[in-house]
Amino acid sequence: MADSISFSRGAPSADIVDIEGLKQATIRAFDQDPAGVAGYGTAVGYVPLRKYIAEKHGVPVDHVFVTNGSMQADAFLFDELVTPRDSVVVERPTYDRTLLGLTERGANVRLIGLQEDGIDVDELRAELEGGLRPSFAHVIPNFQNPGGSTLSLAKRHALLALAAEYDFLIFEDDPYVDVRFTGEPLPRMLDLDDTDERVVYASSFSKTVCPGMRVGYLVGPPELIAKIVRRATNTYISPSQIAQAIVHQFLTGDRYEAALENVKTALAERAGTLAAALRTHLPQATFVQPEGGYFLWVSLPEGDGHNCAKIAKEAADRGVQIVKGTDFLLEGGENAFRLAYSAVTADVIDEGVRRLAEAVEAARA
Amino acid sequence: MADSISFSRGAPSADIVDIEGLKQATIRAFDQDPAGVAGYGTAVGYVPLRKYIAEKHGVPVDHVFVTNGSMQADAFLFDELVTPRDSVVVERPTYDRTLLGLTERGANVRLIGLQEDGIDVDELRAELEGGLRPSFAHVIPNFQNPGGSTLSLAKRHALLALAAEYDFLIFEDDPYVDVRFTGEPLPRMLDLDDTDERVVYASSFSKTVCPGMRVGYLVGPPELIAKIVRRATNTYISPSQIAQAIVHQFLTGDRYEAALENVKTALAERAGTLAAALRTHLPQATFVQPEGGYFLWVSLPEGDGHNCAKIAKEAADRGVQIVKGTDFLLEGGENAFRLAYSAVTADVIDEGVRRLAEAVEAARA
Numbered sequence: 001m002a003d004s005i006s007f008s009r010g011a012p013s014a015d016i017v018d019i020e021g022l023k024q025a026t027i028r029a030f031d032q033d034p035a036g037v038a039g040y041g042t043a044v045g046y047v048p049l050r051k052y053i054a055e056k057h058g059v060p061v062d063h064v065f066v067t068n069g070s071m072q073a074d075a076f077l078f079d080e081l082v083t084p085r086d087s088v089v090v091e092r093p094t095y096d097r098t099l100l101g102l103t104e105r106g107a108n109v110r111l112i113g114l115q116e117d118g119i120d121v122d123e124l125r126a127e128l129e130g131g132l133r134p135s136f137a138h139v140i141p142n143f144q145n146p147g148g149s150t151l152s153l154a155k156r157h158a159l160l161a162l163a164a165e166y167d168f169l170i171f172e173d174d175p176y177v178d179v180r181f182t183g184e185p186l187p188r189m190l191d192l193d194d195t196d197e198r199v200v201y202a203s204s205f206s207k208t209v210c211p212g213m214r215v216g217y218l219v220g221p222p223e224l225i226a227k228i229v230r231r232a233t234n235t236y237i238s239p240s241q242i243a244q245a246i247v248h249q250f251l252t253g254d255r256y257e258a259a260l261e262n263v264k265t266a267l268a269e270r271a272g273t274l275a276a277a278l279r280t281h282l283p284q285a286t287f288v289q290p291e292g293g294y295f296l297w298v299s300l301p302e303g304d305g306h307n308c309a310k311i312a313k314e315a316a317d318r319g320v321q322i323v324k325g326t327d328f329l330l331e332g333g334e335n336a337f338r339l340a341y342s343a344v345t346a347d348v349i350d351e352g353v354r355r356l357a358e359a360v361e362a363a364r365a
Numbered sequence: 366m367a368d369s370i371s372f373s374r375g376a377p378s379a380d381i382v383d384i385e386g387l388k389q390a391t392i393r394a395f396d397q398d399p400a401g402v403a404g405y406g407t408a409v410g411y412v413p414l415r416k417y418i419a420e421k422h423g424v425p426v427d428h429v430f431v432t433n434g435s436m437q438a439d440a441f442l443f444d445e446l447v448t449p450r451d452s453v454v455v456e457r458p459t460y461d462r463t464l465l466g467l468t469e470r471g472a473n474v475r476l477i478g479l480q481e482d483g484i485d486v487d488e489l490r491a492e493l494e495g496g497l498r499p500s501f502a503h504v505i506p507n508f509q510n511p512g513g514s515t516l517s518l519a520k521r522h523a524l525l526a527l528a529a530e531y532d533f534l535i536f537e538d539d540p541y542v543d544v545r546f547t548g549e550p551l552p553r554m555l556d557l558d559d560t561d562e563r564v565v566y567a568s569s570f571s572k573t574v575c576p577g578m579r580v581g582y583l584v585g586p587p588e589l590i591a592k593i594v595r596r597a598t599n600t601y602i603s604p605s606q607i608a609q610a611i612v613h614q615f616l617t618g619d620r621y622e623a624a625l626e627n628v629k630t631a632l633a634e635r636a637g638t639l640a641a642a643l644r645t646h647l648p649q650a651t652f653v654q655p656e657g658g659y660f661l662w663v664s665l666p667e668g669d670g671h672n673c674a675k676i677a678k679e680a681a682d683r684g685v686q687i688v689k690g691t692d693f694l695l696e697g698g699e700n701a702f703r704l705a706y707s708a709v710t711a712d713v714i715d716e717g718v719r720r721l722a723e724a725v726e727a728a729r730a
Contacts, residue, residue, distance in 0.1 A: 014400035022403070023395040026607075030388045035379035038387070038575040068433050068579075072601040100599060210403040212606035214433075234465060236437040240605040241577035 046244030070216025093328035118151030143293025180292035411609030435581025458693035483516030508658025
């Protein structure tokens with residue numbers, strides 16, 4: 001068997017993590033705040049990092065909650081907001097773990113189509129006019145997982161207007177925003193919302209620092225944040241202070257800017273190489289060329305007998321891992337799969353796609 | 366106002382944490398396993414630490430789950446085991462956050478008296494004979510929080526026999542075991558249980574390394590551990606790998622033994638000084654002299670008009686923090702309070718108790 005090439009995991013490869021910078025950040029954390037790093041802290045998060053995040057977003061600190069990775073933030077938020085049979089809106093397709101977290105809590109999950117410029121607001125408006133009353137809409141605005149698309153500015157405004165008219169919260173789930181490698185950044189809905197009440201925003205340092213820290217955060221209305229802080233206190237007293245202190249020192253240190261550039265340069269190269277390889281080896285595939293992030297969502301022609309489960313199996317037989325499209329949907333997706341380029345160095349991408357194209361053919365036979 | 370003296374928080378003071386040792390452990394963690402520290406890992410915990418814990422307890426690794434502090438372990442366990450109206454047994458008094466975690470999940474919490482040698486197994490047996498069918502019994506066997514008492518060997522055997530006869534699980538919650546400063550260690554119920562099915566064991570590195578890492582763990586039947594691993598995957602993907610890697614390097618490094626001795630020596634001195642100060646300034650108080658851990662549970666004569674809420678307030682007015690007895694019970698405890706000596710250096714303990722004795726007098730007036 002040839003070497004394994006994984007397009008499955010949404011994680012950076014180790015070569016684009018600044019280990020030396022993290023080591024230096026850790027030493028500074030212990031030297032500058034030994035009692036803070038060693039002690040319990042409280043459930044709001046490591047205080048200097050919470051302050052850094054509040055300043056980044058231009059909000060008071062009581063809008064900010066820092067936790068052990070942004071999925072833990074999602075879990076607390078869902079525990080707070082979702083009661084069984086509540087309607088919630090997500091994109092179609094969307095992050096598989098979000099789907100699971102919502103369905104496990106008994107939510108009535110309504111999937112709204114994802115277009116090249118983000119969620120289909122006309123479809124959402126029609127559903128709302130038809131009586132849908134979601135408690136919130138979960139949207140991944142930048143370089144969507146798995147779709148790769150980015151929500152346009154016009155749609156950001158349109159979503160906020162719908163949220164105001166139909167009184168629901170927007171859960172702006174934005175872990176990839178800072179790994180944009182082309183195009184211009186768009187304003188967050190968090191910032192576009194003049195009321196400061198319609199958006200709860202989540203992000204993470206897994207993509208900009210590294211996943212092993214497990215540091216993510218929420219920014220939102222202080223009453224909601226306070227409820228989540230109480231849940232966190234009763235769940236774990238406080239998040240890892242050392243991990244958050246390392247992240248804080250790394251972000252405020254003099255290596256961060258170059259480290260982030262290095263990540264973006266590598267991701268841009270990998271995304272470009274992957275797109276070129278798909279055009280060469282799998283010309284019948286369609287996908288959105290992402291402006292950042294980790295993922296390409298590859299669709300094969302419908303009605304052409306494609307089955308992503310078979311493709312994934314044939315690919316695995318050739319040492320190539322992908323995630324099947326059906327994982328990101330409640331129904332459909334058989335003709336699609338997700339390719340993550342974050343963990344694949346550019347030199348093996350072409351070979352990976354060549355084998356994948358073989359797998360696609362083999363799966364049709 | 367005089368300087369503040371806090372007997373309230375069950376945490377070590379910063380002076381007994383080996384910051385230099387932790388710093389060195391961090392450097393080793395990054396140098397020896399950069400990809401492991403920086404990457405996601407999985408919900409079972411950082412693999413080398415999980416292996417270390419399995420070896421410490423002489424069990425296969427699939428009996429072990431490592432998480433962000435032992436309270437997070439409790440939360441997963443309760444989510445798995447407690448359904449509303451289920452009966453669960455706890456000690457009277459017990460850790461306030463355990464009580465809260467169980468009552469919040471709708472458990473029918475049955476408190477069984479705590480004696481100088483641990484939970485009153487005769488009272489428990491009578492309840493079981495009377496029809497009580499708990500899903501589990503939560504027991505803090507060593508230097509109980511808040512009671513300070515340690516479960517005798519005879520009672521450990523008796524509890525296991527009752528668990529077998531009445532088919533319930535023992536949740537052996539043991540964060541303080543390794544900070545014994547006098548007397549002989551007793552075997553864990555986990556080890557005394559020949560079936561390997563009757564005990565789920567929790568412990569922590571908050572007392573032996575430091576709280577700010579947030580690293581705790583469970584050891585239990587592999588089927589139960591597997592269910593909890595699934596919950597953890599769906600909650601946070603993986604716990605902080607860097608925090609667990611630092612703990613692993615610290616535990617296996619050459620400074621750990623001396624660091625732990627230093628902690629135990631300090632705790633022994635603080636406990637002894639506190640007991641002496643109570644005998645001097647508050648001779649009417651009774652308490653169990655602990656053999657380890659962090660806490661003294663102080664009872665004042667009943668029927669003597671004591672009210673721990675008033676005492677706590679009068680003490681706070683004098684710059685002294687305590688936790689009132691009622692926090693550790695569902696009813697009663699007005700004549701009691703908990704003193705933590707873990708965070709108070711020996712030189713201020715006498716003064717703290719002198720003020721506390723004034724507060725006790727003032728609260729009766």
